[in-house]
Amino acid sequence: MDNLTHSLVGALIGQTGLKRKTGLAMPTLIIAANIPDIDAVATLLGGQQHLALRRGLTHGPIAMLVLPLMLWGIMLWFDRWQTHRAKRPEKRLPLHKGWLLALAYIGCLSHPLFDWFNSYGIRLLEPFSSQWFYGDTLFIIDIWLWAALIAGVWISRRRERHGASWRAPALVSFAAIGAYILANGLMSDRAEQLTAEAVRQKHDIVPTLIVANPVPVQFWKREMLWRNDRLYGQGIYTAFSTVRVDDTMRAHHMGVDDKKAFAANVTAQSPFLFWARMPVAQIIAENDKKALRLSDQRFVDPMVGDRFSETFPIGEDGK
Numbered sequence: 001m002d003n004l005t006h007s008l009v010g011a012l013i014g015q016t017g018l019k020r021k022t023g024l025a026m027p028t029l030i031i032a033a034n035i036p037d038i039d040a041v042a043t044l045l046g047g048q049q050h051l052a053l054r055r056g057l058t059h060g061p062i063a064m065l066v067l068p069l070m071l072w073g074i075m076l077w078f079d080r081w082q083t084h085r086a087k088r089p090e091k092r093l094p095l096h097k098g099w100l101l102a103l104a105y106i107g108c109l110s111h112p113l114f115d116w117f118n119s120y121g122i123r124l125l126e127p128f129s130s131q132w133f134y135g136d137t138l139f140i141i142d143i144w145l146w147a148a149l150i151a152g153v154w155i156s157r158r159r160e161r162h163g164a165s166w167r168a169p170a171l172v173s174f175a176a177i178g179a180y181i182l183a184n185g186l187m188s189d190r191a192e193q194l195t196a197e198a199v200r201q202k203h204d205i206v207p208t209l210i211v212a213n214p215v216p217v218q219f220w221k222r223e224m225l226w227r228n229d230r231l232y233g234q235g236i237y238t239a240f241s242t243v244r245v246d247d248t249m250r251a252h253h254m255g256v257d258d259k260k261a262f263a264a265n266v267t268a269q270s271p272f273l274f275w276a277r278m279p280v281a282q283i284i285a286e287n288d289k290k291a292l293r294l295s296d297q298r299f300v301d302p303m304v305g306d307r308f309s310e311t312f313p314i315g316e317d318g319k
Contacts, residue, residue, distance in 0.1 A: 001117065001138070009149065011026065014029045018103060022093060024100065027075075028071065028072075032104045036112065060126035069104075076100070118139060121134050135185070138219075139215060153173075156169040156170040187212075191243065192224075203233070203245075209226065210224065211225040211278065220238060221239070222236070225278060225297045231252070233250070252279070281293070282295070291313055292313075293311045295309040
């Protein structure tokens with residue numbers, strides 16, 4: 001998910017009452033909820049290398065053990081540093097080392113959980129396994145999730161300032177978010193079942209992979225993506241309705257007659273292919289020469305397509 005969502009999740013956890021357990025609780029929760037995204041520096045590498053590095057090592061089990069410990073140590077040092085310089089806020093609660101460490105783990109663990117909910121993918125077992133996991137439940141930026149998180153934090157803090165009971169709004173917000181996520185997960189499962197049947201009826205094909213791809217804003221809709229070992233297609237699902245499967249089907253390797261161009265120019269070590277869940281190869285014309293373009297069915301929108309594609313030159317002999 002986006003970092004605003006992660007930050008709000010950390011803040012909402014604090015507003016359930018956990019922020020009163022120790023000093024520096026809220027900053028620890030918010031930073032911890034974002035810290036696995038330190039792998040974002042991979043985008044500085046350029047090209048598509050970052051696709052193979054993001055949501056991997058810093059989101060895996062070793063990172064989930066080590067990163068909270070590192071943050072805990074930094075927070076302890078920061079509190080001592082402020083105390084030594086006589087700049088520690090008087091209203092800050094005393095540090096409770098045990099609770100501070102627990103909150104660092106809680107915030108950090110919330111990050112891969114919420115990252116798993118979308119269709120981008122996350123390698124939850126890295127470095128022990130490079131398998132990608134997908135929740136196909138929420139779009140990567142969900143404004144309805146934002147609304148529930150912001151409402152919970154704002155109402156809770158407002159009630160706290162007025163001396164009223166302030167934990168309940170945060171707990172209600174968490175319950176609403178849980179129900180929303182569950183409903184979206186069930187919707188995706190239902191959409192995939194209906195799409196499998198629709199593809200069989202329309203094209204007499206049994207799909208080997210179906211993805212209910214969440215779309216922006218319209219949480220009640222899914223972009224349905226399907227494929228078998230040769231062909232792929234798409235459709236649209238709307239809650240409380242049915243699936244509409246497109247008539248058009250395409251080959252995975254459009255224009256690549258015998259796959260020689262694909263095999264000669266792209267290896268299994270391609271960072272794009274390592275990341276791609278639904279790869280598509282196509283021969284295109286680029287600067288009056290042939291080129292092999294790799295893309296992914298999940299990200300074909302022109303607005304984001306360039307960020308999720310890779311192009312390889314093809315020699316005069318087609319290799």
